[in-house]
Amino acid sequence: MSYNPYKPILSKVTSIIDETHNIKTFTLVHEEEFEFKTGQFVQFVISEVGEAPFTPSSSPYVKEKMDITIMKAGRVTNMIHTLKEGDLVGIRGPFGKGYPIEDFYGREVLILGGGVGMAPLRSLLLTLIAQKDKFKRLLLLYGAKTPGDIIYKEQFADWKRQGVEIYRTVDNGDETWKEKTGVVTVLCDDVKVGKEIAIVCGPPIMMRFGTFKLLDMGYRPENIYLSMEKNMSCGIGKCGHCALGPYFVCKDGPVFKYSEIEHLEDIWD
Amino acid sequence: MGTRFISKERLKEFIKKLEGEVFIPQKLEDTFRWQRYPTEFTLEGFRTIFPPKYFFYNPQEILKEKQTNKRTVIGIKACDLRGILFLRKVFKEGDFIDPFFRDDILIISADCTYTEKNCFCTLLNDNPYPEEGYDLNFSELKDGYLVDIGSERGEALVTENEIMFSTVDQQQIIDRDMMRERVIKEIEGKKIEINGNIDEGKIIDYINKCVSCSACTNICPACFCFLLDEKKDFEKVRYWDSCQYPGYARVAGGANPRKKLDKRFIHRIKCKFEYSPVRFDSRGCFACGRCISACYGKINFKDVLQSL
Numbered sequence: 001m002s003y004n005p006y007k008p009i010l011s012k013v014t015s016i017i018d019e020t021h022n023i024k025t026f027t028l029v030h031e032e033e034f035e036f037k038t039g040q041f042v043q044f045v046i047s048e049v050g051e052a053p054f055t056p057s058s059s060p061y062v063k064e065k066m067d068i069t070i071m072k073a074g075r076v077t078n079m080i081h082t083l084k085e086g087d088l089v090g091i092r093g094p095f096g097k098g099y100p101i102e103d104f105y106g107r108e109v110l111i112l113g114g115g116v117g118m119a120p121l122r123s124l125l126l127t128l129i130a131q132k133d134k135f136k137r138l139l140l141l142y143g144a145k146t147p148g149d150i151i152y153k154e155q156f157a158d159w160k161r162q163g164v165e166i167y168r169t170v171d172n173g174d175e176t177w178k179e180k181t182g183v184v185t186v187l188c189d190d191v192k193v194g195k196e197i198a199i200v201c202g203p204p205i206m207m208r209f210g211t212f213k214l215l216d217m218g219y220r221p222e223n224i225y226l227s228m229e230k231n232m233s234c235g236i237g238k239c240g241h242c243a244l245g246p247y248f249v250c251k252d253g254p255v256f257k258y259s260e261i262e263h264l265e266d267i268w269d
Numbered sequence: 270m271g272t273r274f275i276s277k278e279r280l281k282e283f284i285k286k287l288e289g290e291v292f293i294p295q296k297l298e299d300t301f302r303w304q305r306y307p308t309e310f311t312l313e314g315f316r317t318i319f320p321p322k323y324f325f326y327n328p329q330e331i332l333k334e335k336q337t338n339k340r341t342v343i344g345i346k347a348c349d350l351r352g353i354l355f356l357r358k359v360f361k362e363g364d365f366i367d368p369f370f371r372d373d374i375l376i377i378s379a380d381c382t383y384t385e386k387n388c389f390c391t392l393l394n395d396n397p398y399p400e401e402g403y404d405l406n407f408s409e410l411k412d413g414y415l416v417d418i419g420s421e422r423g424e425a426l427v428t429e430n431e432i433m434f435s436t437v438d439q440q441q442i443i444d445r446d447m448m449r450e451r452v453i454k455e456i457e458g459k460k461i462e463i464n465g466n467i468d469e470g471k472i473i474d475y476i477n478k479c480v481s482c483s484a485c486t487n488i489c490p491a492c493f494c495f496l497l498d499e500k501k502d503f504e505k506v507r508y509w510d511s512c513q514y515p516g517y518a519r520v521a522g523g524a525n526p527r528k529k530l531d532k533r534f535i536h537r538i539k540c541k542f543e544y545s546p547v548r549f550d551s552r553g554c555f556a557c558g559r560c561i562s563a564c565y566g567k568i569n570f571k572d573v574l575q576s577l
């Protein structure tokens with residue numbers, strides 16, 4: 001029989017990091033070769049339970065292992081959170097189109113991220129950093145609910161050292177928080193930008209306000225890249241679950257230019 | 270590839286020669302049902318109660334390599350054949366190929382010789398006879414069938430059984446043309462044209478009768494959506510699914526863009542008439558009218574389309 005796209009490869013959980021009270025990062029070592037492009041997604045399979053789609057959060061240049069950062073949000077993710085080091089899971093994919101990195105060469109790239117949306121953005125950031133001389137400027141604007149909800153806490157300093165300009169905010173600060181407070185769009189007022197490329201990833205409400213803010217600032221719809229979450233199941237454009245207008249997010253996305261989808265209904269739901 | 274003639278008697282012999290499982294319509298009252306090797310069968314009339322989709326795309330199946338029997342389906346009508354060709358695009362084209370949708374089935378189609386009240390292919394400018402995608406197509410005449418050869422497989426089958434077939438004369442072709450013209454004229458009504466925005470107001474009374482039972486999508490010869498379920502040892506099972514179920518489009522966080530009945534109903538229309546042409550270069554409705562007979566809310570989908 002020909003290649004079976006429904007069959008996962010096996011992968012071993014080799015480490016688990018608690019990022020926040022409801023977000024964990026799982027490091028997986030696959031039993032077969034596996035490659036992905038940044039922004040593509042995989043299906044994370046728990047035998048007898050189900051599967052759920054995630055975009056890996058590690059660099060695609062690291063082949064021997066892969067990180068996936070997962071927030072508890074339902075039946076499958078709750079189950080994933082009970083995994084222990086050494087457990088075997090399945091991985092299907094990679095699916096969809098990733099970020100068109102080459103199209104960003106020579107330009108200023110602004111990344112707007114919220115909450116667990118930082119997971120795919122970390123993979124993107126690491127990809128950009130690996131070839132940072134190719135870009136005019138890299139900026140990261142990140143927002144979380146509280147300081148405790150910030151993921152990859154230890155890594156921001158390193159990204160800064162690599163030349164990424166970083167601005168952060170939380171909705172509700174505490175006595176330790178010395179940076180900005182307010183929703184992530186408040187950071188946009190603090191930066192002077194050339195309005196070239198913008199990439200947005202986060203919860204739906206944040207994607208919506210983030211995109212509108214970027215448009216207000218003067219970003220063009222075709223230069224705003226959104227990573228869309230839809231009910232992905234098969235991953236291969238057959239099952240119909242991820243329909244977004246005429247697109248199947250699993251194969252035509254998950255990354256879309258805003259100009260490709262702005263005329264569609266219900267993109268933020 | 271040419272056209273031959275086969276008599277009604279010879280057809281029975283021909284069918285006995287086919288290897289593997291053979292499915293043919295049987296007439297029961299005024300309906301047609303698929304049967305495996307029936308003693309009595311027919312190629313007359315219109316489409317069967319259930320679409321032949323079932324033979325190609327299993328409603329519930331384990332997605333692992335398995336042995337399949339050779340299979341022939343005889344008597345597929347034009348609308349259903351278009352449905353199969355559509356499903357073939359969905360499953361067998363693109364970056365990923367689905368290995369479980371069957372494209373090894375021998376397809377012997379047949380012209381409609383009369384229609385039923387819900388048939389509306391001509392209102393979508395489709396013809397009530399197959400035009401492509403068959404191995405052999407049968408057009409019923411008084412004493413036998415014209416047999417159009419549509420593929421090398423069909424050709425080989427005719428060659429192997431050459432003795433059962435005869436050449437065709439001009440009168441038989443004329444007879445067929447007349448029959449086709451007659452059947453085309455049986456379907457009357459306003460042509461359906463769906464373009465641009467769907468005005469929900471025009472069809473809201475229909476929409477409000479929908480009970481989200483999914484009868485329409487299950488019985489549709491072209492609906493393809495499915496759900497995956499995870500079994501032991503990373504094995505998957507798939508089930509046909511329906512965009513008409515309230516939970517269908519739900520995402521992990523709980524957001525559900527098509528929670529509302531009207532959104533789902535319109536999604537079905539758009540999927541078939543607006544999105545499928547973009548995705549698969551083909552409309553996703555072939556006017557078989559089954560959803561009209563099946564609808565629990567007694568919604569006449571043809572009327573819905575005509576009102577748009």
Ligand code: SF4
Nearest residue numbers: 479480482483485564
């Ligand atoms: S068959 Fe009728 S009632 Fe059932 S989901 Fe379809 S349109 Fe709604």
Ligand code: FES
Nearest residue numbers: 233235239240250
């Ligand atoms: S996830 Fe099945 S079509 Fe996109």
